[in-house]
Amino acid sequence: MKFAAVQMRSGMHPGANMDALEALVGEAAERGAHYVLTPEVTTVFAENAAQLREVAGPHEGDPYLARAAALAxxxxxxxxxxxxxxxxxDGRFANRSVLFGPDGSELAHYDKIHLFDAQISGLNAYRESETYAGGDTAVTAKIGDLTLGMAICYDMRFPALFNALAKAGAEMISVPAAFTVPTGQAHWHVLLRARAIETGSWVIAAAQGGTHENGRATYGHSLIIDPWGRIVAEMDDDAPGVILAEIDSEAVREARQRIPVLANERAFAVPE
Incomplete structure (x- = not known):
């Protein structure tokens, strides 16, 4: 099967973002993709909660999800x-990943579990939890014969989630993201390769890239990584575009047989 990651530069206007998405998904489909992953905040990359409230509604009846279903x-x-x-x-939002099948039906959705709440020296505190409510459930879904595990952006810094997904049968893990440029330069490749190596899983990461309408700048460099940690496809910049790779579960079996981390894991006590 061919899997594709779409790199975008989403703005604050959902209609324009969906138009851009349709063109990129069309390109991926023409190139033979069976599965297409889009980035974090695909529909709208708003600057604050007030802007989100103007465009983001409940899951049921959402016009942008309906348009995505029709596109699938x-x-x-x-x-x-x-x-x-x-x-x-409660007035907050879920940062929600939604998977549609080839018939347009919704197959699964996942709410980002880990939220970035931090006080950074010299800067104002950033509290994602003031705008978003974190999820509490790991999610897998079937793509043909392959099992997909779902994560979103900051989740990639928490290996326990990826370990749990792999133990639940995931052979590929999706990581849509909107990484900042400084953290992308420092951590993007190494974290994603580590998550692939640790779990013996394919990792597909679709990124936002470039300078956005809200003034944010994101790193781009969408990736597809094999279970041995090799990058098999990459956008080498922050421009919108599509990458594809042939995916097979045999590579997962081979990697997990050679380095049986999941099978060798043991419980242990921690000193008080």
Whole structure:
């Protein structure tokens, strides 16, 4: 099967973002993709919660998810919206990843578990939890005979999630993201390769890239990594585009047989 990652430069206008997405998904489908992953905040890359409230509604009846479902059906592919904000009853949002099947049906969705709350020296505190509610459940789904595990951006810094997904049968793990440039330069490749190596899994990471309408700059460099940690496809810049790779579960079996980390793991006590 051919898997594709779409790199975008989403702005604050959902209609324009969906138009850009349709063109990129069409390109991926023409190149033979069976599965297409889009980045984090595909639908709208808003600057703050007030802007999100103007465009983000509940999951049910969401017009942008409906448009994505129709796009999956038109091309007969699995279309995985890396994430979009979904309004919740408490006034916050879920950062939600949604997978559609080739018939346009919704197969699974995942809410980003790990939220970035930090006080950075010299800067104002950044509290993602003020805008978003974190999820509490790891999610897998079937893509043909292959099992997909779902993560989003900051999740990649928490290997326990990837370990749990691999133990639940995931052979590929999706990581849609909107990484900043400094952290991307320092950590993007090494973290994603590590997650692939640790779990013996394929990793597919679709990124936002470039300078956005909200003033943010993201790193780009979308990646597809094999279970041995080799980068098999990469966008070498931050421009919108598509990467593809042939994916097979045999590579997973071979990697896990050669380095049986999941089988060799043991429980241990921690000193108090």
């Amino acid at each position: 059906k038109t091309h007969g592919i699995h279309l995985h919206i890396g994430s979009q904000a979904v309004a919740l009853a």
